[in-house]
Amino acid sequence: MKHAADSAEAGAGSPVLHEAVQELVRLLQELRGQVAAPSAQAIDDSLASISPEGDTDSQRQHQALMAVAGIAATVGAIGQPVLDAVTKVLALLGVGQ
Template identity: 65%
Template sequence: MSGGDSYHYGDNIHGDNVNMYGGTGNTGIVKQQSPALREATEELVRLLGELRGAVAPGSAQVIDDSLPVIASGATPPQDRHRALIAMATIAATVGALGQPVAEAVNKVLGLMGAL
């Protein structure tokens, strides 16, 4: 890009925004969560808090380890995806009790574009 060039890219679905004003070697993107993704994630975190008390200690530890990864909008998508799959697996092992968590995981994955 030459010194006077200016570029803008905006993604209304995911909230991403890139502005570049001249220079060379510009890299980077401002990643933002959509309000729908933020709300779905908050609901999932709430449901995981409820589920945590109903699972074996090993599964509770996996939930504890995964919560910060799921809740952080700054987490790399592949790490967040792995944590969400782990939560879906735990939810599946507890049957009907885990169904709301499984549905919430699927909603978050769908909003992330990972389904």
């Protein structure tokens, strides 16, 4: 059961989680240049709450993850890597969508 194993390895300071969040941030920065200005602004607003360097509570982080997942879902194929990365981060955090 890989999902459970991923969650078990992914405490708050986990290198696995940190790496997954860094990859998500990289993908969001790429996506940001391919979406309309309001969506780019929403990505910018969410990045601080998602960033591994951020000091964000889990509720705010979850809201930011869901916001960028919504943007990624609406832009189709170009957003799929972001959507996959958000799903991975949520799984590592032990939070269901």
